[in-house]
Structure formats: C-alpha cells, structure tokens
Amino acid sequence: MRISIHTDTLIELAESLNRTESNQASILTLLAQPECEFWAPALCLAAAYEVIRQKHGDVPGRRLLEFVQKRISNVPLRGVTLTDCLQNNIGNLEAASHMSVNSLVGIDAVLSSTLQSSQINGLRCMTPNELLAQDFEMPLSGAVPFLDLKAQYSKVYNEFDDRLTEIMSNTGFILGHHVEEFESAFAKLQGAKYCIGLSSGTDALHLAFMALGIGPGDEVIVPANTFFATAEGVSLTGATPVFVDSNVHYNIDVDSTRRLLEQRGSSSQIKAIVPVHLYGQPADIDGVVALANEFGLYIVEDCAQAHLAEYRGSSVGNFGAFGVFSFYPGKNLGAYGEAGALITNDDGLYEMARRMRAHGEASKYKHSEVGHNYRMEAIQGAVLSTKVKFITEWTEARQRNARKYKALLAGIREVQVPEEPDFAKSVHHLFVIQVEDRDELRAYLDQNGIASGLHYPLPLHLQAAYKDLNYHVGDFPRAESQAERIISLPMYPELTEYQIERVCNTIKQYFSNK
Numbered sequence: 030m031r032i033s034i035h036t037d038t039l040i041e042l043a044e045s046l047n048r049t050e051s052n053q054a055s056i057l058t059l060l061a062q063p064e065c066e067f068w069a070p071a072l073c074l075a076a077a078y079e080v081i082r083q084k085h086g087d088v089p090g091r092r093l094l095e096f097v098q099k100r101i102s103n104v105p106l107r108g109v110t111l112t113d114c115l116q117n118n119i120g121n122l123e124a125a126s127h128m129s130v131n132s133l134v135g136i137d138a139v140l141s142s143t144l145q146s147s148q149i150n151g152l153r154c155m156t157p158n159e160l161l162a163q164d165f166e167m168p169l170s171g172a173v174p175f176l177d178l179k180a181q182y183s184k185v186y187n188e189f190d191d192r193l194t195e196i197m198s199n200t201g202f203i204l205g206h207h208v209e210e211f212e213s214a215f216a217k218l219q220g221a222k223y224c225i226g227l228s229s230g231t232d233a234l235h236l237a238f239m240a241l242g243i244g245p246g247d248e249v250i251v252p253a254n255t256f257f258a259t260a261e262g263v264s265l266t267g268a269t270p271v272f273v274d275s276n277v278h279y280n281i282d283v284d285s286t287r288r289l290l291e292q293r294g295s296s297s298q299i300k301a302i303v304p305v306h307l308y309g310q311p312a313d314i315d316g317v318v319a320l321a322n323e324f325g326l327y328i329v330e331d332c333a334q335a336h337l338a339e340y341r342g343s344s345v346g347n348f349g350a351f352g353v354f355s356f357y358p359g360k361n362l363g364a365y366g367e368a369g370a371l372i373t374n375d376d377g378l379y380e381m382a383r384r385m386r387a388h389g390e391a392s393k394y395k396h397s398e399v400g401h402n403y404r405m406e407a408i409q410g411a412v413l414s415t416k417v418k419f420i421t422e423w424t425e426a427r428q429r430n431a432r433k434y435k436a437l438l439a440g441i442r443e444v445q446v447p448e449e450p451d452f453a454k455s456v457h458h459l460f461v462i463q464v465e466d467r468d469e470l471r472a473y474l475d476q477n478g479i480a481s482g483l484h485y486p487l488p489l490h491l492q493a494a495y496k497d498l499n500y501h502v503g504d505f506p507r508a509e510s511q512a513e514r515i516i517s518l519p520m521y522p523e524l525t526e527y528q529i530e531r532v533c534n535t536i537k538q539y540f541s542n543k
C-alpha cells in the first residue's frame with residue numbers, strides 16, 4: 030500500500046515520538062507495517078516541523094526529521110503541484126501536494142483526520158486507526174503483476190533525487206564519481222578485483238569478446254536456451270556462436286558440449302565458452318572449467334540474471350576471464366534505463382576492456398585500439414549506487430518467495446518446480462515452472478488477473494537471425510521441450526505471501542477443474 034501523510038498526521042507522529050500524547054500507538058504501529066510505503070509532501074513536513082518546533086522546541090522537531098529520513102520519502106514542491114492547485118482550484122498547496130504524490134507513485138490513501146476526499150480530487154482520506162483496521166496484505170486489486178518496478182521507488186527516492194540534482198547542476202553526465210562509486214561497491218559485492226560500468230549487458234558481452242581478441246573466423250559456445258543477447262555479443266565481433274543443449278536445470282549441458290568439442294578436434298575454431306547463469310541459477314561451473322582447461326577456451330560468464338548468485342560459496346562471474354552483468358530495469362539490480370558491467374580479476378583484461386569502453390582511448394585523443402562507446406551514464410551510476418545497498422535484502426526476499434512457491438506448488442503433480450543443485454545458490458531472477466499445455470494455463474492465469482512470462486519461447490538455434498547457421502528442429506531436444514513447457518511466474522522481492530498464495534491457488538484450481 031502507498032500512503033501519503035498529511036500535515037496533521039505528521040504532527041501526530043512527532044508528538045507520538047515525543048511521547049506527549051496518549052494515542053501515540055496507532056501512528057507508530059502503522060509506520061512499522063512493512064507492507065506500506067509512506068510518502069510525505071515536503072510542504073506538509075515543513076508545516077508540521079514548524080508547529081512542533083514552536084510547540085515543543087528543537088529536539089522534538091529534529092526527532093521528526095530523523096524519523097522521516099529513515100522511514101518516509103518526502104516529495105519536494107514541484108511545478109506540477111502548482112498546476113494541480115490551479116487547475117483543480119484547491120486553495121491549499123499542502124492539500125494539492127498529495128495529488129502530486131499520487132501522480133508520482135499512485136497512492137492508495139492520504140493519511141489525515143482533517144482532510145476530506147472532496148478537497149483533493151477524490152483521493153481517499155483515512156485516519157491511522159481506520160487504515161490499521163485494513164488488511165495490509167490484500168492489494169487493492171486482486172491482480173498480480175509480473176513485475177512491480179515502482180515497489181522499490183520509495184526506498185531510493187530521496188537519495189536518488191539528491192544525486193540526480195547534483196548531476197544536473199554539475200553537468201557530469203557520463204562516467205564520473207557516481208559510476209566509480211558503483212563500480213567499487215559492485216566489485217566488492219561480487220568478490221571481484223575490478224568492475225567496469227557500461228551502457229548495457231549486451232554491450233558488456235560484446236566488449237568482453239572484443240577485449241579477448243575474438244573476431245571473424247572464431248567460434249564461441251553459447252547455450253541454445255538463453256536471451257538472444259548472449260549470442261548477439263558473439264556475432265557483433267564477427268565471430269560465430271555454436272549452440273549447445275541445456276540440462277535439466279535450464280543451463281549449459283556439459284556432457285553434450287564435451288562431445289561437440291571432441292568431434293571438432295584439432296581443427297576447432299572455438300575460442301570461448303559462455304555459461305549463462307539463467308534465471309539466477311548458477312551453471313555447472315566445475316564442468317565448464319574442466320572443458321575450458323582441456324580445450325584451451327576462455328570462459329565468459331553471462332551473469333545478466335544472477336547478481337549475487339553463488340557457485341559452491343563463491344560469487345558467479347569470477348570463474349573465467351569476465352563476468353557479464355545487465356542492469357536492465359527488470360533485473361535483480363535494475364537501473365533507470367540501460368546499463369551493464371563487466372567484472373574481472375585480470376589486470377591486463379581490465380585495462381584493455383576499460384580502454385575499449387571509451388573508443389580504445391589510452392590518453393586524451395590517443396587511441397591504442399578500436400573499441401566502442403560503451404560508457405555508463407552518470408544517472409545510471411547514481412541509481413545503481415543507491416540501489417546496490419538493498420540488493421542483499423532484495424535477494425533474500427526473492428529466495429524466501431521461491432521457497433514459498435515451492436512449498437505451495439509441491440502438492441500439484443502436474444507442475445514441475447525448479448530444482449536447485451547442491452552447488453548452487455540461486456537468486457531467482459525468474460521463477461520458472463514446467464507444465465503440459467502451458468498456453469492454456471497461461472490464459473487461465475491471465476483471466477484471473479495473474480501475469481506470467483515466457484523465458485524463452487524460441488531457442489536461439491531456431492531464431493530467424495541465425496537461419497544461415499543451418500540448425501534444425503530436433504537439434505537440441507531438451508532446450509526445445511523446455512521452450513514449449515515453461516512459464517515464468519511473478520517474482521520480485523516485494524511480492525507478498527498473499528500474492529504467492531493467490532498464484533498457487535489459481536494454478537491448483539486450474540488443474541482441479543481439468
């Protein structure tokens with residue numbers, strides 16, 4: 030639930046914090062509800078602060094500000110508030126500012142004991158007690174979206190707003206200290222020596238292969254079941270992807286890859302192998318490393334869906350030449366636009382990839398290689414530096430949600446839930462199940478307001494873009510069968526237990542109606 034707090038309730042909050050009022054419990058109990066996001070127009074905060082300071086002095090005033098800083102996102106006075114005020118003929122800027130909060134995030138209620146809905150264009154007004162009597166778990170609509178990117182906004186809003194304003198005023202729009210701050214935080218988090226901030230995950234893949242000197246005439250092993258960009262990164266260098274089948278965990282199948290490498294023998298042009306940690310689940314790294322050592326291949330790990338995932342206790346992305354990350358908005362760590370990164374532990378590769386992300390520039394206007402323009406924008410560095418502080422908490426929430434899904438779906442014979450191998454600590458970017466007649470189940474979920482996805486409906490060897498490579502239906506039976514049976518269920522940290530129960534009950538209902 031998204032709540033905007035009016036001046037009178039902020040005063041009540043300050044007095045509760047100051048323990049001078051007897052009804053202190055309700056507002057503080059409400060503010061402790063993890064399911065609620067709280068917003069306050071800065072105008073209301075300023076007005077409440079002044080009242081408290083005049084009535085009770087500086088210390089209670091400061092206490093209010095400190096509390097707001099930790100728990101409530103405050104929305105500055107924007108031009109749109111003045112427009113709302115004028116267009117809707119509202120004679121009170123504080124009241125009108127809730128309408129601006131509403132247009133910013135979509136609020137469910139304004140917390141106030143004095144405002145009337147009619148004063149703020151019909152927005153619902155409630156007292157803390159009235160709101161406490163509600164069922165918080167229950168979203169106002171029963172719909173379960175596939176993703177809810179707005180759910181994280183309140184956590185990062187104020188810090189990001191400050192950083193954005195700083196970027197605008199300093200006009201340092203590309204790379205710069207926000208990107209550098211993120212690079213060092215992310216390298217540390219992933220246990221890598223270096224991180225290079227880039228413009229997207231696709232660019233990161235391309236750059237990794239370029240930095241390794243892969244180009245025309247070379248081949249690179251890519252699993253058939255992955256997002257198109259994994260192979261595209263290879264093709265952009267002029268090299269050719271060589272597809273292989275997936276295993277039961279949707280990741281690269283090491284046994285059939287070995288057979289392929291043995292068949293190619295000494296005439297092989299295969300230079301690298303790309304394990305993709307698909308859906309957030311680590312691939313069989315020991316198997317891949319053994320192949321790479323035996324056949325002299327570089328490893329480039331595609332970790333676009335696997336921030337913080339671990340293979341035998343070590344973070345993914347550190348087992349080969351490069352780990353590739355995407356911060357596409359829907360990823361476990363998402364930017365507000367396109368962004369990606371490489372991690373590496375190799376000094377030489379770091380220097381090369383860092384130069385190549387900026388036209389191979391060794392010093393101002395002196396270019397030692399042909400690279401590209403793959404620099405991360407400062408705004409994305411600012412978003413990611415702000416959000417990265419929450420990634421551990423968000424990852425744990427995904428893991429909790431996956432456990433809940435598995436427990437609730439366990440009793441449904443027709444549903445195959447994802448199994449985690451012993452070596453893997455998955456971060457559940459996606460929660461993918463398999464069923465027969467998946468299109469029918471998807472339609473049923475859709476009729477019941479539950480969104481789902483397909484990742485991915487057509488394996489890469491059957492894509493029109495790769496028709497010249499002459500693959501055929503039947504070449505990779507497991508990837509093809511998975512593509513026909515998979516459904517991705519809603520998965521994000523803020524998904525509530527109620528929503529997971531609703532998804533699972535709907536699936537149960539579907540099979541019991543059959």
Ligand SMILES: Cc1ncc(COP(=O)(O)O)c(C=O)c1O
Pocket residue numbers: 229230231232255256258259305331333334354355356357367368369
């Ligand atoms: C497995 C995989 N690889 C690569 C990419 C490409 O990342 P980006 O969208 O940031 O270019 C994605 C993202 O969609 C992905 O899921």
